[in-house]
Amino acid sequence: MRDVAPASQLDCRRRCLRTPWSATVVYGGGVTTSSPVLDAFAAGAADADSDRGEAIHQEAESSAVTLEERELLVRVLTAASRAASKMAKEKPLRSSLISDGDEAFIEANSFKPVSEPEVQRALASFGELMNLAAGELGPLPGGGVGQVKSPTGPTPTVESIEPTPAMRDELAGRAGRVVGMAGALGATDAVAEVRALNDGCPVCGAPVTPAGGRHQQIAPGTEPAVETGQCEVGHKLDRPEGTVGQWRAVDDDELWGQDPFSSTIG
Ligand SMILES: [Zn+2]
Numbered sequence: 001m002r003d004v005a006p007a008s009q010l011d012c013r014r015r016c017l018r019t020p021w022s023a024t025v026v027y028g029g030g031v032t033t034s035s036p037v038l039d040a041f042a043a044g045a046a047d048a049d050s051d052r053g054e055a056i057h058q059e060a061e062s063s064a065v066t067l068e069e070r071e072l073l074v075r076v077l078t079a080a081s082r083a084a085s086k087m088a089k090e091k092p093l094r095s096s097l098i099s100d101g102d103e104a105f106i107e108a109n110s111f112k113p114v115s116e117p118e119v120q121r122a123l124a125s126f127g128e129l130m131n132l133a134a135g136e137l138g139p140l141p142g143g144g145v146g147q148v149k150s151p152t153g154p155t156p157t158v159e160s161i162e163p164t165p166a167m168r169d170e171l172a173g174r175a176g177r178v179v180g181m182a183g184a185l186g187a188t189d190a191v192a193e194v195r196a197l198n199d200g201c202p203v204c205g206a207p208v209t210p211a212g213g214r215h216q217q218i219a220p221g222t223e224p225a226v227e228t229g230q231c232e233v234g235h236k237l238d239r240p241e242g243t244v245g246q247w248r249a250v251d252d253d254e255l256w257g258q259d260p261f262s263s264t265i266g
Pocket of ligand 1: 201202203204205206231232233234235
């Protein structure tokens with residue numbers, strides 16, 4: 001429990017909550033703007049994990065996110081799920097993104113009861129977050145639970161919904177607080193989760209650890225060298241050497257079979 005935070009942390013917390021800092025987003029066309037979803041997520045995380053608040057700020061400030069707000073929202077909700085799994089000590093971690101309200105609804109009810117009061121509170125916050133997301137994330141109102149679909153027929157026409165910008169920020173702030181609570185409990189690394197919004201696994205959004213491997217150029221001069229990595233969920237990835245935010249899923253076993261590191265992590 002942190003009943004009293006040192007003055008420096010209080011300053012940091014005020015800055016987290018009141019000062020919109022300049023996280024940079026680079027869209028495909030090179031247009032740069034701020035990311036309210038990233039800001040809200042980082043502010044929530046820094047508020048709940050005040051010991052690392054300054055580091056969380058710095059990571060968010062240095063991010064040059066290439067994803068649009070809706071995709072970032074999916075990433076932060078999935079980050080909250082990973083954090084909840086770690087706090088509850090439940091494996092495996094979620095291996096795909098929470099992309100719609102139905103999946104959020106399932107997540108809301110996915111954890112067994114735990115005994116530790118701090119974990120109970122954090123998981124309750126996660127459950128509230130997922131229930132809110134189930135109703136707001138779309139594409140169907142209320143997560144579409146109970147919607148009867150024919151397995152072979154066309155999907156019935158239902159008016160789809162999208163979260164408003166204000167709701168995206170609300171969900172992102174709550175997701176950040178769940179991740180920050182997990183960070184404060186030592187269950188996850190909130191800074192790594194902020195970093196993963198820009199440089200995470202494209203399949204599940206999890207933080208990636210470079211594996212130290214390097215593919216040979218298939219045809220020298222025609223293919224850029226790539227480095228290999230693995231996300232904490234276990235997806236094998238590679239990216240052009242020296243790049244950020246460009247991890248790609250590797251599903252070619254033969255390619256990885258050529259890598260000396262694949263035998264130790266695959
Ligand atoms: Zn992954």
